[in-house]
Amino acid sequence: MSVDLVAEVLASCARTPRATAIIDAKGREVTFGALRERSLRVRDTLVSAGLRPGEGVLYAVRPSPEAIAVALGVVGAGGTLILADPGLAPGVLEARLRVASPGWVVAESLLYLVTSARPLRGLVRRRGVLLPALGRAAARHAYTGPWLPGVPGRAIRLDGGHAGSLRPGAGDGGTGSGGPGAGGPGPGVAGWGAAGSGAAGSGAAGSGVAGPRGMGSGTPGSSAAGSGVAGSSAAGSSAAGSGVAGSSAAGAGVAGAGVAGSGVAGAGVGGGGPGGIPGAGGGPGGDRLAGGGASEVRGAELESPAAVIFTSGTTAHPRGVVHTRASLAAGLEIFRARFPLQPGDVVHTDGLMLGLPALIGGATWSMPGATMQGREITHLYQVPVEAARLESVPPSVRHLLLGSAPAPPAVLKKCMAMTNGQVHSIYAMTEALPISVASAEEKLDYPQGDLLGPPLPGVGVRVTEEQELIVSGPHIARGYLGEAPLTEVPTGDLVRLDADGNIVLLGRKKDMLLRDGFNIYPSLYEPSIAALPGVREAAIVGLADPETGDEEVVLALVAGEGFQEGAVRRRLPDLMDAGALPDRIVVLPELPVSGRSQKLDRAALREIVN
Template sequence: MTHFLDELTALAHGTPDAVALRWFGGGRGWFGAGRGWSGGARGCARVREEVTFGLLAERVERTAAALRAGGLAPGDRVLFSIRPRPEGVILCLAVLRAGGAVVFVDPGSTPELFAARIAAAAPRWAATEALLYAASSGPLRAVARSRGLLLPDYGRLPVRHLYTGRWLPGVPRGARRVADLARAEPGPAAVRGGPAEQEDREALVVFTSGTTSDPKAVVHTVRTLGGMLELFAQVGDLRPGQRAHTDQMFLGLPAVLAGGTWEIPARAPKDAPEAFARGVAGADSSFLVPADVTALLDVLEAGSVPAAGAPAAGAALGPAVLAVGAAPVPVALLERGRRVLPGTRWLAVYGATEILPAAVTGADEKIAAVADGDLVGRPLDGIGVHIDREAVDPDDVPASSAGSHEVGELVLTGPSLMAGYLSDLDAGKGRATEHRTGDLAYQDDAGRIVLVGRNRDMIIRGTVNIYPGLFEPRLRGLPGVADAVLVGVPGPDGDERVVLVVTAAGGTRVAGSPEIRTGTELTRSVADQVTDVLDHGALPDLVVEASHLPLAGRSRKPDRRALVNVVSPVAGTVRA
């Protein structure tokens, strides 16, 4: 397989004047309110920048050459905190072309977790928006803190700095403006070495979970990232000339490499759903996480999309294809989507950061499925599936009507399988040969994957994976707490609310359904102390006290399924 950026070069030669990137301007920045573009209507947007294939390829090559000339060496890691927009896309691709690796780190995480992730990744470069530098160390720092945004001080990181946008106070001395790199004289950009060496080079690092003492990051190479882009092309049935309207790079880049246009909204769909609703109308494809789908459907059902710029009579209100993923996709969400946007083909995508995407199913198929469990669909071409029955404790398998299909842990392989976890690879361990998902599953007679539970405890909230076993020992050490269990309660949008269930010292584990109480002296005390023992990403949405913990199986472990059932009525009142 050639470097996937070679495909971009070929497109630039074949269709140099076709639009590759289209960015809608307007909206707010990292924090604070913004004004719309169309007649002052809030949330409106207009096309702010278009980049043709010829210009995109040229800017990527020039920027890569400038990075190499400026000292970026093969294997250098670049901390990347730039929202989706042409300047950031060009820089991201240029870093890969020059042989570097892009490290995605959420600037909104706690300073402690951010510092732990930086220490683990050891980047030599940082690429950040000028506004973020100003908000983390400059005159806007107080404004950011007043909005509850505790940003790390990017300017003090001992790295080489790159910034996008106009210079602002707080941008460190010596930082280079990304737009200036793209104007540099052309020169050698691509790294040297054989094809295999280039394809196996580290390209992408994504932090997914873990604690401040053990942050967990997934590492992809040029080869596995290219495999991921090819698999996503299967999902959207992408073709030349199509419009993909999304803020998600893993659909945007495949659309570009297929010869289509990646339309980038000014703001995330959940932050500006009205603007997104107008932009996505009539598009060929889009990719959203479940929470964004809910925000989109809310404004469409409410009829709150401003008339300015609305689709003409008879035009499509949504995209031709809308893929939903990155979190569990509930049937109820797809049913609502079909009702609000009946002309859209809805798809549910299954996968993990470690191997993405892995399977896909249409809304009609998922809704009509009689399988007992969550149908996630047929594996994509190239994805290998193994159901490991030996890895499953029979006590953890829920009673089901799987019939003759035996349940086991779902194990996946394929071209998008990660190279491994950052800490393992940096320690010299071998590359990953499979991904054990932790999902309990079986394959039906048609080869479709059906999930029936979890083989290990994990909660998914937003884009954060929370492993209760990492945190519960700390919670059990809090004063007055006898036992503590973190559970995830699914919401209507597929996201999970994190509920901490505690029992008082002196209580016992007994059979039967427990009594659940809120607002007790113990829950108030625990809620005041959780920030001292938990990472920000694992903080509970709600703390409840249980009379006892229900138990399950021969091992007499806490019955998490039973706990979810008993706390759901209370957790349903929690705002996401």
């Protein structure tokens, strides 16, 4: 029986409305009741404004509790989230938007500003935020935060007044970090607040708009105080004045770069921007759409699209993965069955795959910020390259979870040394979240190949004659944008199933090398080589002979303490088939990585060793 993602989250919110649902990047807390109320009001506002079921919504809100509430509201209204990665080249993003054809844009007012004002647009592009001018998109527009220049005149405001934004430190019964909110003193947990109440000067944290990993990631920004929306942020700074001088672009790739009144001071906050339509909350004198109490969740087609996530393809032919409310909910349930989450647990992650199961289970979602200390984190999620940089983890951590990219043995060993809890590696793909889980101990003890673990309950797998892994189950994506529906998903990974039913990775289908008629699967050998004394990382690539097509096999190593190339060479015959032994070894200071998940960039590595 299919379940509804939004209904699951809102039902959990209703069970424990006073408990802490989310801790934001600055350590401020938001209750389950506040999250539920905000999500329902966003949903009702969009429905009243005419959002049609299945209509695409380009989603550009920085990581924050508000971002979660807006996403739930959009999907609850029947919209399809189109996740925009701000680090993409403009041509790639524009090509993807042409294919997706969103009917709506939902973004923070600050992102409308920084993508429309020429000086700011150049500044944020230099910091890696490459979003096009959002206000020029031929679509309906809605925004969060105070009105700022760049917000289209007829845009619908999703917060303020009765449709108040989710604001840590402001609200009915919350004090947060900056003083009492509109509701007076409370237990230090954020609730609701109207525009004009709250704590001035709270800055936004986190660069990035929701992307394939979920809510993006980044470093805390700082705000520039001014009169009006001093240091405005998605997390909820105050609207205590009449101007917008000093609003900060922190978190959008412009850490602490203040506008400081340059053509912005004096822009009204309370009524939105010029040209707003009555009843839409977009302009002066316009009443906000949402009024009264938020209504209960409405029924929806569970198999209707909920999110489009672009993961592959070219500029000419972008490829977007389409997930439904049911497929996302099924994936989260599979994950929760493996890692049960309950009230009292604190899950530290910037990704939806672990954050939403936390909320459904009544646990607290902790969003990354400047520090993890003082949060009593029980479950910590890290991309391996991030885990490699950690110096310590809180002693409260019971489960350290690694995902989004393969975890080298050195990282597994480091994580095991840093925590008394369990270390796990999660195998998943955007089209099928998740597939399997293996512990660090199991992976390090496995004799040959990269152990991925047994398929999780509910996940179907089969292996083709070419050894490619095919995945099926209720959690797989509906399909690719504009293509026929999927019943199973080819992973592109070459695997074998051992006698115990474990999936063992041999390599990527496109990464397989061919030399003298012998098929070489890099991932079959790389973990064992990387586990050798003095070796930090290892990768195998092939350089094709332009005449014969045969490949020279190159082993690239990153040296660690005590590295001796001769000792490594002597051990290789014990770890590799004779037909796979490298033609040469190259020692590099580091291996090239790419993308948000920082995966090994084999194409770049081939260029380096060629």
